[in-house]
Amino acid sequence: MTASLPPVIAIDGPSASGKGTVAARVAERLGFHYLDSGSLYRLLALHAKQRGIDWSDEPGLAAAAAALPVDFSCGGMRLDGIEAGNIIRSEEIGIGASRVGALPAVREALLARQRAFRCLPGLVTDGRDMGSVVFPDATLKVYLTASAECRAERRHKQLIEKGESANLPQILHDIVERDARDAARPVAPLRQEPDALLLDTTALAIDQAVDQVLGWFAARQVSGQ
Ligand SMILES: Nc1ncnc2c1ncn2[C@@H]1O[C@H](COP(=O)(O)OP(=O)(O)O)[C@@H](O)[C@H]1O
Numbered sequence: 001m002t003a004s005l006p007p008v009i010a011i012d013g014p015s016a017s018g019k020g021t022v023a024a025r026v027a028e029r030l031g032f033h034y035l036d037s038g039s040l041y042r043l044l045a046l047h048a049k050q051r052g053i054d055w056s057d058e059p060g061l062a063a064a065a066a067a068l069p070v071d072f073s074c075g076g077m078r079l080d081g082i083e084a085g086n087i088i089r090s091e092e093i094g095i096g097a098s099r100v101g102a103l104p105a106v107r108e109a110l111l112a113r114q115r116a117f118r119c120l121p122g123l124v125t126d127g128r129d130m131g132s133v134v135f136p137d138a139t140l141k142v143y144l145t146a147s148a149e150c151r152a153e154r155r156h157k158q159l160i161e162k163g164e165s166a167n168l169p170q171i172l173h174d175i176v177e178r179d180a181r182d183a184a185r186p187v188a189p190l191r192q193e194p195d196a197l198l199l200d201t202t203a204l205a206i207d208q209a210v211d212q213v214l215g216w217f218a219a220r221q222v223s224g225q
Pocket residue numbers: 014015016017018019020021022154155158201204205206207209
């Protein structure tokens with residue numbers, strides 16, 4: 001049924017589990033395209049903030065999502081022509097992304113944009129509903145996670161390395177709250193789908209996680225699943 005479509009590796013999981021890091025490295029190793037779907041929700045949250053659209057205004061956000069002025073062609077992420085790759089990484093925008101992502105009309109408006117990334121030779125993508133909604137026929141679905149404490153420590157280290165101020169207990173609180181919102185929403189909630197393989201990276205190095213995903217993908221290709 002899907003034999004003619006480029007392969008997809010879908011990596012979903014909670015905040016700061018390492019999805020983006022692992023997905024980008026897997027894509028690089030395979031020479032595949034990479035879609036960080038969370039960046040679209042983050043760019044929309046930032047765009048709404050700049051335009052005075054409330055993060056609960058579903059019709060306003062859906063219209064903004066359909067016409068989101070983003071450009072990934074330059075290797076970065078331009079919003080309205082201005083590089084936004086750094087500014088969307090703040091915890092505030094992460095919370096905004098989680099709030100706008102809870103709205104069904106917003107998710108619908110971003111669907112086609114995400115599916116357009118499925119190009120030859122293949123796509124590696126990460127988010128919350130890559131395997132369940134956006135690419136349900138993905139060749140490989142991975143649910144990547146780690147303990148909440150480990151994830152908070154990773155995010156804390158990441159922010160410190162970027163020279164930003166960071167408070168570990170606050171980060172842990174924000175992560176737990178955001179994951180709870182992402183998991184509780186009725187549309188495309190964060191959860192491990194029955195056909196997704198669990199990868200707990202709490203005790204794994206990045207390279208080990210990457211090798212595991214590549215191993216699973218190679219096995220899928222051999223078995224033709
Ligand atoms: N085993 C691991 N797997 C993936 N990321 C890890 C691992 N150990 C540490 N990290 C670090 O965790 C941080 C958060 O990763 P990131 O890819 O931003 O997560 P996510 O996309 O899930 O929010 C990064 O700084 C990354 O280098």
